[in-house]
Amino acid sequence: MTNTRSGVSVGRPDRTADVRRRLPRAVVHELGEEEPLDEVVAAAVSREEAPRVLAILGGDGSVSRAAHLARRHDLELLVLPQGTFNHFARSIGVADVDAGLEAYFSGAVRPIAVAEVTVDDRDPITVLNAVSVGAYPEMLAERERRTSLGKWIGGAVAAWRALHDAHAVGIVRGGRRASVWSVFVGVGRNDPDRIAMMQRATLDDPVVDVRIHHARGTRMRAVASLAFGRRSILVLRTVRLMPPASDFERIVSADIDLEVRAGSAPDIYVHDGELEQVGQDGFRLRVSAIDQGLRVYLPGR
Incomplete structure (x- = not known):
C-alpha cells in the first residue's frame, strides 16, 4: 500500500515508482482520498493468492494502521518510510525506502513487542510507539x-x-x-x-x-x-x-x-x-x- 500524501509537506519525492520497479511481482495499491485501508487489505487477503506481506509506503500514522491490519490478518509488515518523522521506522533501523527494501530482500523477519490501546468498550488498537x-x-x-x-x-x-x-x-x-x-x-x-x-x-x-x-x-x-x-x-x-x-x-x-x-x-x-x-x-x-x-x-x- 502507498499513501502518497505522506511527506508531501516537507518536499519528499514519491517513491511509488521505485517500489514498483524493485518489487515487480508485488500488487501496489495507491490509496485514494478517504479510501479505508482496512477494506483494501481485507479485499487483498480474500483473494485466491493471498499475500503474506503487507508493505506500507507512508508516515507514522499509515504505518501504525498497517501494523494493526498485519496483526489482524496474520501478515508480515514491511515498512517503507515516507513521512515527516518516521519514528517507528527509525526505531527499527529503517532509515529510508531503500533500507526497507533491502530488509525485505534479506528476509530478516523478527517478532517485536507492541501495545494495544482500548478506550471504554471499543476494540483494541495496535500501538507501535x-x-x-x-x-x-x-x-x-x-x-x-x-x-x-x-x-x-x-x-x-x-x-x-x-x-x-x-x-x-x-x-x-x-x-x-x-x-x-x-x-x-x-x-x-x-x-x-x-x-x-x-x-x-x-x-x-x-x-x-x-x-x-x-x-x-x-x-x-x-x-x-x-x-x-x-x-x-x-x-x-x-x-x-x-x-x-x-x-x-x-x-x-x-x-x-x-x-x-x-x-x-x-x-x-x-x-x-x-x-x-x-x-x-x-x-x-x-x-x-x-x-x-x-x-x-x-x-x-
Whole structure:
C-alpha cells in the first residue's frame, strides 16, 4: 500500500515508482482520498493468492494502521518510510525506502513487542510507539486545524496557542485522582530523561513506560516538556524551562488503566501521531503491552 500524501509537506519525492520497479511481482495499491485501508487489505487477503506481506509506503500514522491490519490478518509488515518523522521506522533501523527494501530482500523477519490501546468498550488498537492524553493531543488538534500552513508552521502556531490555552487534565488511576498536564505511555522502556516519548527505544521489551506530568508548574513548562529531540531537551533544560523531576511520575508495568475525567479536557487522545476523538463524557483508557505481537522486516544484523 502507498499513501502518497505522506511527506508531501516537507518536499519528499514519491517513491511509488521505485517500489514498483524493485518489487515487480508485488500488487501496489495507491490509496485514494478517504479510501479505508482496512477494506483494501481485507479485499487483498480474500483473494485466491493471498499475500503474506503487507508493505506500507507512508508516515507514522499509515504505518501504525498497517501494523494493526498485519496483526489482524496474520501478515508480515514491511515498512517503507515516507513521512515527516518516521519514528517507528527509525526505531527499527529503517532509515529510508531503500533500507526497507533491502530488509525485505534479506528476509530478516523478527517478532517485536507492541501495545494495544482500548478506550471504554471499543476494540483494541495496535500501538507501535506511544499513546498520549493531555497537552500533546490538544496541540496536535490545534495543528491539524491549520493544515494549510504545513506541519512545521502549523506546529509552531499550535505551540504558541498552547502557551496561552493549555489546561490541566483530571485523571483517576487506581482510585487516586490527579491533575496533570500530560500522560505519555510508551511501548517498552525508554530514556528516563524523556517526557514526550514519540519514538520507542527498544523492540523486545513487553512493558509500557508511563510518564505522568503533574500540573504543578506553568503552561510554559508544560509545553516545553513536549520536546522530544535530544538537542531541544538539552537547550530547554539549560535555560531552565524544562519542569523539575519532582513534577513527574514514572511507572513501568505490563499495562496502565486510567480514567480521563469528563469536562477536564477535550475528549481526545493520540496514538502514534494519530488523533482520536472519543466522545463528550470523559473516557477510560487502557494500554497493554503485547509480547512478540508483530512480525516486521528489519535490516540484517
